[in-house]
Amino acid sequence: MKQTLIRGKLLLDGTGKPAIDGGGILIEGERIVCVGKTEEIMQRADPVQVVDLSGQTLLPGLIDCHNHLSLDPRLENYLHRMADPIAALTLRACETMQIDLRSGVTTSRCLGDKxxxxxxxxxxxxxxxxxxxxxxxxxxxIRVSHGHGFVGYPFDGVDQMRVAVRENLMRGADVIKFYATGTLKGEGNITSFISKEEIEVIIEEAHRAGVRTAVHCIGGIGLRWCIESGVDSIEHGYFISDEEINLLAKSKSWLVLTPSIFLTDARIQTLPPELIEGHYQQRELATERMTAAIKAGLRFGVGTDGMHGGLAKEIEYLTQMGASESDALMAATRSAASVCGLEKEIGTLEPGKLADIIGVEGNPLKDITSIGKLRTVILNGKIKHSNCNKRTAS
Ligand SMILES: [Zn+2]
Known part of the structure; x- marks a missing residue:
């Protein structure tokens, strides 16, 4: 099969190894053949085509660990707009998928749509x-009747939970998503709407089918129950206590951080009016707790929660909350691939993996905002988006 060399200025393979100056990637079809210095690859291989991205830093394609196709914070009252007709939501999804792809997201884990x-x-x-x-x-x-979850559907009791999971699996769910808590913190302890028994059944049914589970959980007793029941990822964790951080650190669960709901003004302003004030009031505490989780060394991924085109900004927020540039980048590449269970296929630029590659201006390890200066998106070895690259046949 024909091989293509993608020539970059700098290459970060995402494994944590040092950047390669004058790095390139040889691909064949949808997979990576090898990664290294362009000159050395040229000596060993005879690519039929060279894609010249020599002004750009090449990185693994970004993975959004927490997304919703039809949630769109550009719309006024956007949470209530999840009640729009399915046809309208589907058309919206067609648009948001393009926005995501063009922002460098090559894999998107969608945690609930209608x-x-x-x-x-x-x-x-x-x-x-x-x-x-x-x-x-x-x-x-999956949420309970009296619980939170604008993108969820209500189910109650262990029997309904079992059926809900099985039906989702039958329809092709890659991951099972359920809701334990709200998003804002009330007075006192954080309550869990869902019972421990319901949580156990959801996780048991999913795991028996070899499918992972993700829970919307900001902290509290629900977090403890989910960890004890073996949940694969805690989503958001905005108000995670020190004790819960310790619990999570000892478990195999991931934390998926989604900072923009508390940190991006434009997003807060399009929330339903009754929720706006609360998000501003709790911004400081949420930032402090997310920072504590990062500083404690928890394993974390990152997601936009539907802030389409905004993954670079979420990554930037992670660095503002104490993550190193490298760890912040990994939260959307190597670590994110592990959150998804796809670490053998994506997340780093290594031989045999799928050729999901982005090209950006500048070096994100020195200036994290360079991830937002996107020039090229390659998915499965095909260029999906390019801005000012030139291609030359050789
Ligand atoms: Zn969500």
């Missing part, structure tokens, strides 16, 4: 009928 629209979007993307990142989907988010 009407199984994510099933159809995933099919359309994988069949090449529509542009978008590779999708991992949760189908219906």
């Amino acid at each position: 009407g199984f629209l994510d099933v159809e979007c995933k099919k359309a993307v994988s069949e090449g009928r529509i542009e978008g990142p590779r999708l991992l989907i949760a189908t219906r988010g």
Whole structure:
């Protein structure tokens, strides 16, 4: 098969190894053949095509660990807009997928959408009928009747939980998403809407099918129950206590941070009016607790929670909360691949992995905002977006 050399200025393979000056990637079809100095690759191989990105830093494609296709904070009252007709939500998803892809997101883990629209979007993307990142989907988010979850559906009691998980799996869920808590902290302890028994059944059903579980949880007793029941990722963790940080550190669960809901003014302002004040009031505490989680050395990934095109900004927030540039980048590459269970396929630029590559201006290890200066997106070895690159046949 024909091989293509992608020539960069600098290459960060995402494994934590030092950057390669004059680095390049040899690809064949959708996979990486080798990574190294361009000159050395040229001596060993005879690529039919060279993609010249020699002004750019090459990195692994970004992975959004927590997304929703049809949630769109550009809309006024955007949480309530999840009640729009499914057709409208699906059209919205078609647009947001393009925005995500063009911002460098090559894999998107979607943790709940309406009407199984994510099933159809995933099919359309994988069949090449529509542009978008590779999708991992949760189908219906599972919440209890009196609990939080604008993108979820209500189920109550262990029997309904069992059926909900099984139906989601039947429809093609790659991950099971459920809700334990709200997003804002009330007075006193953080309550869990869902019972321990319901949590156990959800996780047991998913794990028996070999599928991971992700829980919307800001902290409190629900976090403890989820960890004890073996949940694979705690989503958000905005108000995680020191004690809960210790609990999480001893477990195999990941923390997926989604800072923009508390840190981006534009996003808070399009929340339903009754929620705006609370987000401003709790911004400082949420920032402090996310910072504590990062500084404690927890394993973390990062997601936009539907802030489409904004993953670079979420990564930047991580550095503001104490993460090193390298760890912040890994939260959307190598660590993110592990959150998704796809560490053998994506997340780093290594031989045999899928050729998901982005090219940016500058070196993100020195200036994290360079991830936002995106020039090229390559998904499965195909250029999906390019800004000022020139291609030369050799
Ligand atoms: Zn979410």
